[in-house]
Amino acid sequence: MVTARIRFSRRCSPHRVPTPISFGGASAIIEMLVPSRGDLIEILPALPSAWRSGSLRGIRVRGAAELDIEWSEGRLKACVIRAHLNGKRTIRYGSLVREITLLQGRTLRFTDRDP
Structure with a gap:
């Protein structure tokens, strides 16, 4: 299901100390x-x-929530939101904006067809 794989070269100059890309590369992709x-x-x-289809699982976002996202043909297929704290959030997907109330321990499913 995950089609987006990222490979980084570990080659470096003999005069440099190699620094793993994992220090910030994964965070930058998730933030994107x-x-x-x-x-x-x-x-x-x-x-x-180039990432026509794919998914992310267990992504933590600000506001104490965790997301699973799946997309196909460049469009959102499903987003599952698990709340770790109560609170109101705004979800934006393209021009679709939805105000939601999260309850700790509950799960909410969001798709591109939701009103």
Whole structure:
């Protein structure tokens, strides 16, 4: 199901100390796909056209929530949100904006067809 795989070269100059890309590369990709600021969670705002289908599982976002996201043909198929704390959030996918109330321990499913 996961089609987006990332490979990084470990080759480096003999005069440099190798620094793993994992120090920030994964965070940058997640922030590109699921940025969150305050109570706003954006879903796939910068999905690369080369990643037509794929999924993310267990992504933690600001506001104590965890997301599983699946997309196909460049469009959101499903987003499952698990709340770790109660609170109100705003979910944005393209022009679709939805205000939701999260309850600790509960799961909410969101798709691109939700009103």
